[in-house]
Amino acid sequence: MTLTYEEFANRTDEIRKKIEAYCLSYGRHPQEVTLLPVTKNHPVTAFEYVSRYGLLSAGENRVQEAMSKKEQFSGQLKIELIGHLQTNKAKAAALHFDRIQSVDSIKLIHHLDRHASESDRNLPILLQFNAGNDPAKHGAEISKASSMMEEALSKKNLQIDGLMTIAPFSKDSEIAKRTFMTLRECRDMLADQFAVTLPVLSMGMSGDLEEAIAAGSTQVRIGTALFGSRE
Numbered sequence: 001m002t003l004t005y006e007e008f009a010n011r012t013d014e015i016r017k018k019i020e021a022y023c024l025s026y027g028r029h030p031q032e033v034t035l036l037p038v039t040k041n042h043p044v045t046a047f048e049y050v051s052r053y054g055l056l057s058a059g060e061n062r063v064q065e066a067m068s069k070k071e072q073f074s075g076q077l078k079i080e081l082i083g084h085l086q087t088n089k090a091k092a093a094a095l096h097f098d099r100i101q102s103v104d105s106i107k108l109i110h111h112l113d114r115h116a117s118e119s120d121r122n123l124p125i126l127l128q129f130n131a132g133n134d135p136a137k138h139g140a141e142i143s144k145a146s147s148m149m150e151e152a153l154s155k156k157n158l159q160i161d162g163l164m165t166i167a168p169f170s171k172d173s174e175i176a177k178r179t180f181m182t183l184r185e186c187r188d189m190l191a192d193q194f195a196v197t198l199p200v201l202s203m204g205m206s207g208d209l210e211e212a213i214a215a216g217s218t219q220v221r222i223g224t225a226l227f228g229s230r231e
């Protein structure tokens with residue numbers, strides 16, 4: 001990684017200013033939206049930058065890669081899994097991540113709860129939905145939201161913080177907007193139906209930050225705008 005810490009800090013300042021400006025223009029409080037820097041495909045230096053800047057968490061999309069970086073890193077950083085999780089890696093994920101955002105099937109809910117219970121953990125999760133109906137994206141269908149939620153709520157060792165989605169890749173910003181509104185409505189519907197709060201809406205990346213904040217995102221996951229493009 002050729003990026004210096006100063007460059008990273010400048011980019012992070014810029015993104016935080018953008019988040020603040022979008023919040024103000026959509027009538028939201030800037031503190032409602034947290035920035036999750038996405039360190040995937042970058043070396044452990046990325047963890048060091050994030051931590052030095054004072055951010056508390058980073059997003060990683062592969063179990064093995066995140067674990068190896070954690071081993072090399074001596075500081076304190078919470079790591080959230082944002083990439084697709086296969087059931088054969090559920091045990092390692094349940095042990096090593098501070099939150100798993102990519103929970104997209106009932107089978108995975110079962111596995112994660114069992115492994116969390118074996119290690120006596122209360123594991124924070126988000127349910128991931130394919131709110132933009134994009135065949136190229138992971139995430140459960142929105143039509144499965146109630147049954148997934150019911151299953152997740154029945155698990156003693158899972159704590160459901162909210163929902164996550166990835167918008168389809170498109171030049172048309174209306175598509176991202178619609179995707180994020182769909183996830184927000186799904187969250188409101190589930191919160192109402194099950195009388196729970198579901199405070200976290202993890203949505204928005206480098207290319208669709210504004211649409212996400214407009215629709216109610218509480219966590220934006222930013223990689224490229226902070227670290228540059230990945231190989």
Ligand SMILES: *Cc1c(COP(=O)(O)O)cnc(C)c1O
Pocket residue numbers: 038040061082083166204205206207221222223224225
């Ligand atoms: C890579 C990734 C991001 C960050 O995307 P950028 O466009 O680089 O900001 C966010 N969320 C998920 C799930 C990702 O895999």
